[in-house]
Amino acid sequence: MNHDESRSLYDRALSVLAGGVNSSVRATQPYPFFVERGDGAHVIDADGNRYVDYVMGYGPLLYGHDAPEPVQSAVQKHAAAGPMYGAPTEIEVEHAEFVARHVPSVEMLRFVNSGTEATVSAVRLARGVTGRDKIVVMQGGYHGAQESTLVEGGPDGAKPSTPGIPSSFADHTIPVPFNDEETVREVFAEHGEDIAAVLTEPILANTGIVHPVDGYLEALRDVTEAHGALLIFDEVITGFRVGGLQCAQGKFGVTPDLTTFGKIIGGGFPVGAVGGKAELVEQFTPGGDVFQSGTFSGHPVTMAAGHEYLKYAAENDVYGHVDRLGEKLRAGITDILEDQAPEYTVVGTDSMFKTVFTRHGAAERADACVDGCSQVESCPNYDACPKTGADVSNTETDRWERVFWQEMKDRGVFLTANQFESQFVSYAHTDEDIEKTLEAYKAAL
CATH class of the missing domain: 3.40.640.10 (Type I PLP-dependent aspartate aminotransferase-like (Major domain))
Incomplete structure (x- = not known):
């Protein structure tokens, strides 16, 4: 992807905005892409690159970028x-x-x-x-x-x-x-x-x-x-x-x-x-x-x-739609982790989701929660599923920010920039968006 215009905008921003941004979570490495506009479940940046958006303004955009x-x-x-x-x-x-x-x-x-x-x-x-x-x-x-x-x-x-x-x-x-x-x-x-x-x-x-x-x-x-x-x-x-x-x-x-x-x-x-x-x-x-x-x-x-x-x-059946897609996405990521990264843990509920880079997840997931950790004691991954804020802080936080986020961005998927922020499915997302995202997870992990 070309990011020349975003790089130029960030260079200008560094001269007039503290850290080049107006909220610290937007300061991705080596520099953020600048959004030009939203389109349903997608954002288009200043260089014309298109991303499936799961940041959703950090939560408020239940309907994506095109409100009813x-x-x-x-x-x-x-x-x-x-x-x-x-x-x-x-x-x-x-x-x-x-x-x-x-x-x-x-x-x-x-x-x-x-x-x-x-x-x-x-x-x-x-x-x-x-x-x-x-x-x-x-x-x-x-x-x-x-x-x-x-x-x-x-x-x-x-x-x-x-x-x-x-x-x-x-x-x-x-x-x-x-x-x-x-x-x-x-x-x-x-x-x-x-x-x-x-x-x-x-x-x-x-x-x-x-x-x-x-x-x-x-x-x-x-x-x-x-x-x-x-x-x-x-x-x-x-x-x-x-x-x-x-x-x-x-x-x-x-x-x-x-x-x-x-x-x-x-x-x-x-x-x-x-x-x-x-x-x-x-x-x-x-x-x-x-x-x-x-x-x-x-x-x-x-x-x-x-x-x-x-x-x-x-x-309207808004919650039925977003919760179904959230469940589908979490279940799909769970399946991918079982094959490629069993040490990691999928968390979330309803239309929220995240992959936490835990270090000691259960290798055998036969009876694990199928669409995200819900703190079920009988789950073989129960001990690895985060119980406190410290559990999340002790995960591979650098891997998310420095490697995984970048890989997903390059595959056209916009995730929150660090291990801590939630991600969200919107009413504008489709099954096709979920399938594209899962393919990106497979490649990035």
Whole structure:
């Protein structure tokens, strides 16, 4: 493939953009290709190269790059009426009503502008309503670029994971391993009266896709209720992608006190939201005392896009299509790994997937999970399937970024650039796209 134009654009970008990009995950080696336009399940770069796209904007593009006609019409209508007003609009009410009807935890919402802003607001709300300061988070979980959760370490001590955050901020955050019920209970036994909330993704969706083991989410629900703390599910990635319109909490049957949203809920436009019990969410100003506000919150174009996105999914077999293709893709990769790389592990569910370059997968897969690890103890690959964020960090992460990603790109398949980010199937993908992708996997592995 020729990438002369992308190389030239990156050279220009290095002069005016930090690192040549506006999000660090886009900085692929030796330089990123620059996208000119999208076309259904594909993107075309500045040099005219065409790729099957499984990045899907890192999750929000449930329909690929060509949104259904009702979505496009709604966006055009609201954009033509005026960009924004600094006053409420009917469409934000309609969108909130739809979400509240379908997501188990949601009685009331506050729309914001990003997933990061949603988790920042949820943490502030939890602290405000409980009068407590400490937050329990999962090692390897990601909740946006916020000071309370950009930490590393363990229950005995956390520190900021990046320069620019005072070490005192981390004093109020307790990182624990995902899927480790015993450690969570020990932390609550020691700090229970000071813990405002447990904040977790129901699936670690930004760390190679790590499923909860049986009973783990239920244990979080039990221990938070017992100690008067809140359970917050970060469904920025899993929301309206895992479990359909009920989200991952509906799939797993565990209802949190608060849920944070982003990505799909805005139909491909910048968005975030905090939803949950009315008695909690109404504590945001002006109804309560916990300050939260934003100039672009509830932006009418975003609200219209998100509302029509979800309505279309409710009225059409969107999830049936994307979940079937996701299962087909994971099962196909599993078969390829059995022959070519049995040490690796396929993970994911519904329309999410990833191949994790684990080091010690089971060579005999006769009774293994057929379309991605689901933490079944009887599976011969159970011990190799990642249980924590550390398990993913200990995989062959360099091999993905430096070798595999490049090989797949050269074969016309656009995957997320590192071992940690999730990948997604969209409504625009076809069986032919899946077959092409599997052939690329065969060659690249």
